[in-house]
Amino acid sequence: xxxxxxxxxxxxxxxxxxxxxxxxxxxxxxxxxxxxxxxxxxxxxxxxxxxxxxxxxxxxxxxxxxxxxxxxxxxxxxxxxxxxxxxxxxxxxxxxxxxxxxxxxxxxxxxxxxxxxxxxxxxxxxxxxxxxxxxxxxxxxxxxxxxxxxxxxxxxxxxxxxxxxxxxxxxxxxxxxxxxxxxxxxxxxxxxxxxxxxxxxxxxxxxxxxxxxxxxxxxxxxxxxxxx
Amino acid sequence: xxxxxxxxxxxxxxxxxxxxxxxxxxxxxxxxxxxxxxxxxxxxxxxxxxxxxxxxxxxxxxxxxxxxxxxxxxxxxxxxxxxxxxxxxxxxxxxxxxxxxxxxxxxxxxxxxxxxxxxxxxxxxxxxxxxxxxxxxxxxxxxxxxxxxxxxxxxxxxxxxxxxxxxxxxxxxxxxxxxxxxxxxxxxxxxxxxxxxxxxxxxxxxxxxxxxxxxxxxxxxxxxxxxxxxxxxxxxxxxxxxxxxxxxxxxxxxxxxxxxxxxxxxxxxxxxxxxxxxxxxxxxxxxxxxxxxxxxxxxxxxxxxxxxxxxxxxxxxxxxxxxxxxxxxxxxxxxxxxxxxxxxxxxxxxxxxxxxxxxxxxxxxxxxxxxxxxxxxxxxxxxxxxxxxxxxxxxxxxxxxxxxxxxxxxxxxxxxxxxxxxxxxxxxxxxxxxxxxxxxxxxxxxxxxxxxxxxxxxxxxxxxxxxxxxxxxxxxxxxxxxxxxxxxxxxxxxxxxxxxxxxxxxxxxxxxxxxxxxxxxxxxxxxxxxxxxxxxxxxxxxxxxx
Numbered sequence: 001x002x003x004x005x006x007x008x009x010x011x012x013x014x015x016x017x018x019x020x021x022x023x024x025x026x027x028x029x030x031x032x033x034x035x036x037x038x039x040x041x042x043x044x045x046x047x048x049x050x051x052x053x054x055x056x057x058x059x060x061x062x063x064x065x066x067x068x069x070x071x072x073x074x075x076x077x078x079x080x081x082x083x084x085x086x087x088x089x090x091x092x093x094x095x096x097x098x099x100x101x102x103x104x105x106x107x108x109x110x111x112x113x114x115x116x117x118x119x120x121x122x123x124x125x126x127x128x129x130x131x132x133x134x135x136x137x138x139x140x141x142x143x144x145x146x147x148x149x150x151x152x153x154x155x156x157x158x159x160x161x162x163x164x165x166x167x168x169x170x171x172x173x174x175x176x177x178x179x180x181x182x183x184x185x186x187x188x189x190x191x192x193x194x195x196x197x198x199x200x201x202x203x204x205x206x207x208x209x210x211x212x213x214x215x216x217x218x219x220x221x222x223x224x225x226x227x228x
Numbered sequence: 229x230x231x232x233x234x235x236x237x238x239x240x241x242x243x244x245x246x247x248x249x250x251x252x253x254x255x256x257x258x259x260x261x262x263x264x265x266x267x268x269x270x271x272x273x274x275x276x277x278x279x280x281x282x283x284x285x286x287x288x289x290x291x292x293x294x295x296x297x298x299x300x301x302x303x304x305x306x307x308x309x310x311x312x313x314x315x316x317x318x319x320x321x322x323x324x325x326x327x328x329x330x331x332x333x334x335x336x337x338x339x340x341x342x343x344x345x346x347x348x349x350x351x352x353x354x355x356x357x358x359x360x361x362x363x364x365x366x367x368x369x370x371x372x373x374x375x376x377x378x379x380x381x382x383x384x385x386x387x388x389x390x391x392x393x394x395x396x397x398x399x400x401x402x403x404x405x406x407x408x409x410x411x412x413x414x415x416x417x418x419x420x421x422x423x424x425x426x427x428x429x430x431x432x433x434x435x436x437x438x439x440x441x442x443x444x445x446x447x448x449x450x451x452x453x454x455x456x457x458x459x460x461x462x463x464x465x466x467x468x469x470x471x472x473x474x475x476x477x478x479x480x481x482x483x484x485x486x487x488x489x490x491x492x493x494x495x496x497x498x499x500x501x502x503x504x505x506x507x508x509x510x511x512x513x514x515x516x517x518x519x520x521x522x523x524x525x526x527x528x529x530x531x532x533x534x535x536x537x538x539x540x541x542x543x544x545x546x547x548x549x550x551x552x553x554x555x556x557x558x559x560x561x562x563x564x565x566x567x568x569x570x571x572x573x574x575x576x577x578x579x580x581x582x583x584x585x586x587x588x589x590x591x592x593x594x595x596x597x598x599x600x601x602x603x604x605x606x607x608x609x610x611x612x613x614x615x616x617x618x619x620x621x622x623x624x625x626x627x628x629x630x631x632x633x634x635x636x637x638x639x640x641x642x643x644x645x646x647x648x649x650x651x652x653x654x655x656x657x658x659x660x661x662x663x664x665x666x667x668x669x670x671x672x673x674x675x676x677x678x679x680x681x682x683x684x685x686x687x688x689x690x691x692x693x694x695x696x697x698x699x700x701x702x703x704x705x706x707x708x709x710x711x712x713x714x715x716x717x718x719x720x721x722x723x724x725x726x727x728x729x730x731x732x733x734x735x736x737x738x739x740x741x742x743x744x745x746x747x748x749x750x751x752x753x754x755x756x757x758x759x760x761x762x763x764x765x766x767x768x769x770x771x772x773x774x
Binding site: 093192 | 759
């Protein structure tokens, strides 16, 4: 555990004491950390994308730096976040016909039909989602299953970067999820409660409290002597 | 140095305490009344927990000592930095790209304003995306707005602003409708689809099941949708990697925009605006009182420093939430959050003697104090130098093994990274700095005491009193984010003096610091945590060399 390991991050040779994440290792030599960083370990924000080649391996894989442990001999390159122009523009509120969501998919993501099944998206996904299958399901109009494939997507855009047909698979997946939800999710308890509120049947009384009372209590509490 | 029980011994004690796995674990006798427990063990209590502020609108009021240094700090920039800069102009400038900022941007757009949203990192990088448990909204037949109101007031120790709480709970159901309209999915009860009932979970300190969720990554589901909505809106300009380093004021002391630092070009950028919405989030990455944090990298109290310097009043800035169940082991994951969802479905907390020691669904501050008490009194568990208590997943999953795959997906991922098999082995937990209970004082429309400046989300105070309930933060950011956006858009009509926009408030601030004899040269906002290795002037200089 206590042995130090050596690895290369963005061309810098680093020596760190494990266990540390790649993100922690990247900041360990005093380099300012102002981008490609986010949730710092939860693996949900998709900001800290990098390419990794492990010692003795030829293959390069894409991972999130915050959830990947630094290993001896690793070569790591951060991939700067990708935000060029947005080719697939839509307003979810303008998709109004729940019978024709598949048409909207075709209109907004016309490239999806051109998938050449290269598997680049699947290899790129740090979450192991079946991205290519998700695209195929969406093209086939099986929207519920397509939405399911992308349920745990963190929108890191690595599949978008990897796709030679510019399909933007994660954005396609999100669009399908959004459209299906916005058009079909109508919880009866929520509808009832909204109706009650509109009719004034959900009053709130403050139990005789007002702002001044609350302010007084704040002052009292702050001034209370404390036990040792 | 307090003692603790060795990990192996504690695991044995846990196994012995319930050999068949189904017996109820004993509750340790000698429980303290809640108030006494908080006074004795909560990090907010005690002589070191607060100092009086020396300058500004809250002079004399208590503030956490580390935070006081920051809000009393000197500005990062002066007039000389702005000399040759041409301003850009927008109706509404939103600072902060989390849930509250995104909601404010969308709402201001809908109200007809031209919007610029500036984010320190990237839009969406925020505590919002990390929220796991869910969002409160009183939709159940056994529930009401009144109950949600009462629970929130009580949970916050009766110091929240009742008008803000009423707004919070009253807008709740409509916020859920708004989110669904944008395409945010919520789980339904049973296996229903479409028109069923929403699945509701219990949160600590509540009287009804009120947490709506998307599995246990509700924040991710919401943030990816609202971010997409912002990015696809042609009327919203998104500036990424552009932290605000100072607000701008006009001759009348109104807020009139901000100075951003473009970290790519390493230059300042002036943005004039009719109104500014500060939605910069919390302070976890300051690691107050030495605690690890569950927070996002950007949570460094920037908004509190900016707002206070321009004259906005703060409240309860001596009150923070330490979430009971942060990871305590392994060391490189310390502070990562284990969602309250685990306890809300029945997981118990157990000390090194195999005893439960608190009602796991008591309010968060109470549970935290109880864990700190166990550790202080030698009943904590020690492993590789880390101390904590057990979150007893083996007993929970023995009866209901399906929970891990269905409702506790994030817990499963986290256990994997901790190299713990939650079916066999308990997780080691210790409180982690989670939430800033107080913040900038606002009214129901998010107006601060400075005209033209609105606050929403964690940077604002008064909604949660001195303790926040699970699920009320996700609700808060959308209720008040939307209201801030609408109010800010309305400000476009107000008269303003375009010619006198600058750093007048900074000059006044520096005179006030001098009169008060403050010699601490700390500059704020600090923008990044210590380990971010960022210093503004050397960062700019390195850009010129490059």
